[in-house]
Amino acid sequence: MSIPMESLFLYLPIFLALYQNRKGPVVLLQFGSRKVLLVSSPSAAEECFTKNDIIFANRPRLLIGKQLGYNYTSLAWAPYGDHWRNLRRIATLEILSAARLQTMFNELTMNVMMTDDRWTKTLVEFLLTLQETDPEYYKDEIIKGLMMVLLIAGTDTTTNTMEWTFSLLLNHPEILKKAQTEIDNRVGHGRLLDETDLVHLPFLRNIINESLRMYPVAPLLVPHESSDDCKVGGFHVPRGTMLMVNMWAIQNDPKIWVDPRKFKPERFEGVEAARDGFRSMPFGSGRRGCPGEGLALRMIGLTLGSLIQCFEWERPSKEIIDMREGIGFTMPKAQPLIAKCHPRPTMLKLLSQTLNQVK
Template sequence: MIDVLLGLQENEPEYYTDDIIRGMMQVLLSAGSDTSAGTMEWALSLLLNNPEALVKAKAEIAKNIGQAKLIEESDLSKLPYLHGIINETLRIHPTAPLLAPHESSEECTVGGFDVPQGTMLLVNMFAIQNDANFWAEPTKFKPERFQGLERKKEGYMLLPFGAGRRGCPGEGLAMRMVGLALGTLVQCFEWERVGEEMVDMKEGSGLTMAKAEPLLAKCRPCPTMVKLLSQS
């Protein structure tokens, strides 16, 4: 990506300045890497605290993918429960709890409120996705709630990537990256908590919502996957 931007800089140096390129790379790293890694950490933490969901995910992968090959991107459409796990993780612990700031380009009325031109708006997506008025048992981890809705948007109740023309352009890539990585971890390894106590789910601080305490877990290769892993 840096090579491409430097190539563009040769033709349009007035636009593709060093500051612009540095800014783009910072956005790509923070929005495209940190968020996906954080989502996988939250998802695995939730699965360790809800082992019955981990068993269901592993069974779905065994049934639809088998144990003769690793999950591939083209297999993700066969794993609706895994997709539900990711959506439920993004609902309960969105890595970006506040959507990117928006500003009204002209005076308007929204929900009976007069909004002057130039008003800055921050959408509290975390509050919407954990609101008991919209979600049954919002604090409970229930991937099943998304079964049958794989191809439907949850209106404006599920907004981990925003919505409309200002929605995150990396949504498709992120869902595939997280699905492929998380699915592979579930397929290839047996996971356990390090002790009897539940994984700490307190949120930390920062631009993206990381865990206050990094996940520490035990894993070992699944006996049925050892041969395949040794060949990878």
């Protein structure tokens, strides 16, 4: 039976984790005519993304890269080289830099308060400015490809992470209450939480990190491909081998994590960002790691923090929220989250003022 390569990412992470429990953390498979290196340990992942990072900086030429990657010219699917480096530079320095993110959050606040739509034009205007300066390079296809990557990589992934996180919180109301108390102590009830507060909310950050560990929205990282022969875990890896990193297996491995299926945000105390060495890499690593990590963590933190600050949340019944994984590239929940909420009495005045300003 022939299985399309793209279909593998829909249902393989858990199966491969079970397979590698018997075969080991470094396995070389043969998918039709394509060799595939499957790794599911921090040490093997570190070897791929440090010593062999340049070798594994390529992308395999899969059908999805041709269809959604504008014939392999987009940031996500372009081969490693000058074109990819230029797109990465634009994304990292011009679109997702700290200064640009701060501008974005200022615009976002203005949009919420004044229903101003000037943010929605900023990014497109910037890219069209580049097209004016160099029309031969910044063709419509390049601009559309960059926009497509930002939309695909930043919509379902962020939405799914927030849904998984809220589901975990509703199943653990004591943790939800602790997060609410942290926000009350830091922000109070006289203003809405803003982006500058996030650095002072470590427990909220730990909650997000733990959710990303348990339910990574990219359970199999976007595949890489070796541009030369190399060694991983002492094994010879031929040139042209597709690399698949099973992050679900690494981040839920009982040999690596104590009680991995238990929701314990405190395990990330003192850990920088969402990483814990190579034990947790929800955004990938190395040259092809996700450049939108900073934006994603800020957006998730700001949205979740605001909802926790302003509303009381509870399950619609005494039944525990269904935490089964669905099928999809970004691992959605099998059953969409349904929750009950009502404004917190201490926030009613501020919420009323905000609504009046919007009107």
